[in-house]
Amino acid sequence: MGRIEKALEEALKKKRAEQPLPVELLPGNGSSGDAADGPSAVAENPYLVTINDPHSVIAEEFRKLKTAVVGLTKQAGFLNTIMVTSALGGEGKSFTALNLAVSIAEAYDHSVLLVDADLRKPSLNEYLGIEMGQGIADCIVDNIDLGSVIIRTGINKLSLLPAGKGVKNPVELLSSSRMKELFFEMKHRYADRYVVIDSPPLLPFAETQSLCSCMDGIILVVRQEMTPIQSIKDSLALLQDKRLLGMVYNGVAPESLNSRYNYYYYNRYQKQVR
Ligand SMILES: Nc1ncnc2c1ncn2[C@@H]1O[C@H](COP(=O)(O)OP(=O)(O)OP(=O)(O)O)[C@@H](O)[C@H]1O
Numbered sequence: 001m002g003r004i005e006k007a008l009e010e011a012l013k014k015k016r017a018e019q020p021l022p023v024e025l026l027p028g029n030g031s032s033g034d035a036a037d038g039p040s041a042v043a044e045n046p047y048l049v050t051i052n053d054p055h056s057v058i059a060e061e062f063r064k065l066k067t068a069v070v071g072l073t074k075q076a077g078f079l080n081t082i083m084v085t086s087a088l089g090g091e092g093k094s095f096t097a098l099n100l101a102v103s104i105a106e107a108y109d110h111s112v113l114l115v116d117a118d119l120r121k122p123s124l125n126e127y128l129g130i131e132m133g134q135g136i137a138d139c140i141v142d143n144i145d146l147g148s149v150i151i152r153t154g155i156n157k158l159s160l161l162p163a164g165k166g167v168k169n170p171v172e173l174l175s176s177s178r179m180k181e182l183f184f185e186m187k188h189r190y191a192d193r194y195v196v197i198d199s200p201p202l203l204p205f206a207e208t209q210s211l212c213s214c215m216d217g218i219i220l221v222v223r224q225e226m227t228p229i230q231s232i233k234d235s236l237a238l239l240q241d242k243r244l245l246g247m248v249y250n251g252v253a254p255e256s257l258n259s260r261y262n263y264y265y266y267n268r269y270q271k272q273v274r
């Protein structure tokens, strides 16, 4: 190999190493109706902590969250549609929805359908290393069958309904009667599985508030040193007549953790984040 080729290869390696989310993109669509076939690799994303760092403190916290959620949703019948939201942007909705869905899929005899209903800023396909293809927006706009856009994630029993094509009018789409029909269909067509829904933030967007009415249960994510107390109060006020299952406190600071192992973990995790 010549010097120039070598230098180029080194530069390419360096570029790959610097990627914040080192995921390998997989084909997005073309799977069968109920996600029976399709991609079967698992993304090496460090935020997919329940898969890629299963012995970590944070993965353990997600398993505890899963136990609590399953307990709450099986009390009276089976409340299978659970939406994860938060007051504002960047508080960890997608991270929580993803790792909660993985924890449920891994531990129980349930398949889980993870839904990216954040049409403004979809991210679950990226977290999972799956190229964006058709998704929920296409089901609403073009009346495509739900089953034909659900794809396998490569994680046992976890399938993904991506957000789909970019849309200019997420408020209208997510507040539409077609959207309500779709969630009704998800609940009943996949009645034996949990449907975990990632959403846009609650306070700024009317569509999230509208989505809340279609859900069996809602989880509110609050992020340490990020979510203002007034925003938590405002969110709770908006959710007062909805079925709030509980709140997730995300991004706990190292000093709040008591064991050395925890401290080590969070230091390491923060390094990966940068
Ligand atoms: N506990 C955590 N520790 C470190 N990084 C985190 C943690 N939770 C989330 N993040 C990171 O913070 C960023 C925002 O997280 P995430 O995408 O889950 O938030 P979000 O609420 O879905 O944001 P948006 O409103 O933009 O959709 C991402 O880069 C995510 O990986």
Ligand SMILES: [Mg+2]
Binding pocket: 093, 094, 095, 118, 121, 123, 198, 199
């Ligand atoms: Mg998100």
